[in-house]
Amino acid sequence: MPSLLRGAVAVLGATAGLTFAAPAVASADDTVGHVYVNDNTTGTNTISGYDRHADGSLTPIPGSPFVAGGAGTGSGGLASQGAIQVASDGRYVLAVDAGSNQISVLRIRRDGSLELVRGGPVPSNGSEPVSVAEHAGLVYVANAGRTSSSYTGFALGRNGQLEPLADSTFPLPPRAQPGDVLFNSDGRNLVGTRVGATPAASAIDSFRVDRDGRLDPAPGSPFPAQGPGPFGSEFRPTDPDQLFVSNAHGGPGAGTVSAFDVPRDGTLFSIGGSPFADGQTAPCWVEITEDGRYLFTVNTGSGSISSYRIDGSGRLHLLASTLVSGGKGAGAVDARLSTEGQTLYVNETKVGQIGEFAVDGGDLTELGSVPVSTGAGAAGVAVN
Numbered sequence: 001m002p003s004l005l006r007g008a009v010a011v012l013g014a015t016a017g018l019t020f021a022a023p024a025v026a027s028a029d030d031t032v033g034h035v036y037v038n039d040n041t042t043g044t045n046t047i048s049g050y051d052r053h054a055d056g057s058l059t060p061i062p063g064s065p066f067v068a069g070g071a072g073t074g075s076g077g078l079a080s081q082g083a084i085q086v087a088s089d090g091r092y093v094l095a096v097d098a099g100s101n102q103i104s105v106l107r108i109r110r111d112g113s114l115e116l117v118r119g120g121p122v123p124s125n126g127s128e129p130v131s132v133a134e135h136a137g138l139v140y141v142a143n144a145g146r147t148s149s150s151y152t153g154f155a156l157g158r159n160g161q162l163e164p165l166a167d168s169t170f171p172l173p174p175r176a177q178p179g180d181v182l183f184n185s186d187g188r189n190l191v192g193t194r195v196g197a198t199p200a201a202s203a204i205d206s207f208r209v210d211r212d213g214r215l216d217p218a219p220g221s222p223f224p225a226q227g228p229g230p231f232g233s234e235f236r237p238t239d240p241d242q243l244f245v246s247n248a249h250g251g252p253g254a255g256t257v258s259a260f261d262v263p264r265d266g267t268l269f270s271i272g273g274s275p276f277a278d279g280q281t282a283p284c285w286v287e288i289t290e291d292g293r294y295l296f297t298v299n300t301g302s303g304s305i306s307s308y309r310i311d312g313s314g315r316l317h318l319l320a321s322t323l324v325s326g327g328k329g330a331g332a333v334d335a336r337l338s339t340e341g342q343t344l345y346v347n348e349t350k351v352g353q354i355g356e357f358a359v360d361g362g363d364l365t366e367l368g369s370v371p372v373s374t375g376a377g378a379a380g381v382a383v384n
Contacts, residue, residue, distance in 0.1 A: 034112035038084035039374040040072030056343035058370040066114035068104040070097020070121040075377040080130035081180040081232040083380030096129040117160035125152045135187035142178035184240040199228040206266040218266025226258040226275040232285045238292030246283040255283035276316040294362040307362040319362040336381040349378040
C-alpha cells in the first residue's frame with residue numbers, strides 16, 4: 001500500500017462546518033436493509049454485518065462477524081475500492097481474501113446474516129485480490145500481487161459457486177497495483193485503475209465486455225491518468241457512458257477527480273475541464289448518488305469528504321468538504337450510499353467505527369457511528 005495511505009497526514013483544504021444530528025432510537029422492526037464490511041482479518045477473514053434502520057443508524061446483526069473462510073492481510077488494510085460487493089440479484093456477498101489469494105461468496109439470509117456457500121473460498125487466479133465487480137452473474141477480480149497482477153473472470157452460479165471463466169485473465173505489468181475494477185450499469189464496459197508505484201505507472205484500463213464475458217481492450221488502452229495515483233472509480237448511475245476517477249497521489253491539498261466520456265468501444269475521452277480540483281489530500285474512494293446529480297469522494301489524507309454537483313455534461317462543481325468524525329477521521333476509507341440515497345456509510349476503522357452521514361443533495365450531516373472491533377484493516381463497504 002502507498003505510504004500516503006498507510007500514514008495519512010491531517011492536511012486540510014477548505015472545509016465546511018460539521019453538524020451533528022441525533023438519530024432516533026432504532027428498533028429491530030424498522031430494519032430497511034443491511035451494511036457489510038470486509039474485515040480483512042488475518043488467520044480467518046470475517047465479514048461484519050449491520051442492520052440498517054430507517055433513520056440511517058446501524059446495529060450489529062446477531063452473530064456478526066461472519067466467517068468468510070479465507071484470510072485477510074490485517075491492520076495494513078487494502079489500497080483498493082470494491083473489496084466487498086453485494087451481487088446484483090441481492091442474494092450473495094462477494095469479498096476478497098487478499099491474504100490467501102481467494103474470493104469468498106456468502107449467502108444473505110432473510111435476517112441479513114451470512115452463510116459461506118458450499119465449497120468455500122475459491123482461488124482468485126492470481127495473488128493478492130483487492131477488488132471484485134459483478135454484473136448479472138459475471139464477476140471480475142483485480143489481483144494486485146507483484147508477481148501475478150491481473151484482471152480475471154468468473155461465473156457466479158445459481159447456488160453461489162464461482163467458476164473460473166476460461167481464457168479471461170488479462171495480465172498486468174509488475175507493480176501495476178490495480179486499485180479498482182468495475183462494470184458500468186449495463187455491463188457492456190469494464191474499467192480498472194492502476195494506482196502505480198510511480199506517476200508513469202498511473203493508468204486506467206478500459207475494456208468492452210464481449211458476449212462470452214471476456215474482455216476486449218479499448219483502442220488506446222491503457223490510458224494515461226490525468227493525475228498521479230488513479231484510485232477509486234464510479235460510472236454515473238444515470239449515464240453508463242460517464243466515468244469518474246479519483247487521483248489520490250497529487251500531494252497535500254492537490255487531489256483531483258477526473259471525468260470521462262466512455263463510448264461502447266471503451267475509449268476514454270476527457271470531459272471539458274477535467275481533472276477537477278478537490279483541494280484536499282488523497283481523494284481515494286468515490287460514490288455517486290443514484291440520481292446521478294452528486295459525487296462524494298473520501299479524502300483519506302485530509303479526514304474529509306468532498307461533495308460535487310455533476311452537471312448534464314459530466315463536469316464537476318465542488319460544493320464543500322465535510323470533516324469526518326469531527327476532524328479525527330484521517331485514514332477514513334471506503335464509502336457507500338444506502339439504496340434510497342439518504343445515508344452515506346464511511347469506513348472509519350482507523351478510529352474504530354463506521355460513520356453514518358445523512359445526505360441531502362450534496363450536503364452531508366454526521367448522524368453518528370457504530371463501533372467496530374475487528375481492527376483497523378477493514379476494507380470496503382457494501383449495502384443492500
